[in-house]
Amino acid sequence: MIAMQYSFTLPADYDMAIVRQRIAEKGHMLDHFDGLRFKTYLHAERGATSTENLYAPFYVWHDSAAMQRFLGSEGFVRLTQAFGWPVIRLWPVWDIHASSDTQQARYATRDVQPIAPHTALDTLREEQRAALQHDVERGALAAVSAFEPTRWTRVNFRLWSRTPPAGQPGQWYHVGHVSQP
Incomplete structure (x- = not known):
């Protein structure tokens, strides 16, 4: 599996109602996307939980063929026409948990951290698996643990039905819609 995210930083005075409306109108379009x-x-x-206004969809693909179908689609073309050409981050997935209630998510957290040179990746994966399980026990509806070996980073992505637990690291988001075939 592959985790993927792109993020658009919007001006400080941008009317975020435009993004919320776009999600409300177009969110369902990937509800049954194969792969x-x-x-x-x-x-x-911008405010208490973010230093910037962001639109930042996060995906988990079963394989690269599905991801490529999306990136070659008219929907992606329209997105780039509306917001610009994004830098897309990719992480091979180590572990994932997705409950049957994932579509009830209202908040998300994403924490990206560097992986130090010569780190024992099997040990790090086990540590990340334990962190994933801990967050599921604390109420995460979905949890993804992944890494990226070009810049050597790891990502922990979580979905929550209520405000994430205090001290949850990284960027916090509001969830406008979850597409899940």
Whole structure:
């Protein structure tokens, strides 16, 4: 599986109602996309939980063929026409948990951290698996643990039905819609 995210930083005075409306109108369009494990339509408003206004969808694909079909689709073309040409981050997935209630998510957290040179990746994966399980026990509806070996980063992505637990690291988002075939 592959985790994927792109993020658009919007001006500080941008009307985020435009993003929320776009999600409400178009979110359902990937509800049955073949090869998609799930897509979360994420946005963050500048303030207490974000330093910037963001539109930042996060995907988990079953394989690269499905991801490529999406990136070659008219929907992606329309997205780039509306927001610009994004840098897309990809992470091979180590572990994933997605409950049957994933579509009830209202918040998401994403924490990206560097992996130090010569780190024992099997040990790190086990540590990340334990962190994933801990967050599921604390109420995460979905949890993804993945890594990226070009810049050597790891990502922990979580979906929550209520405000994430205090001290949850990384970027916080609001979830506008979850597409899950």
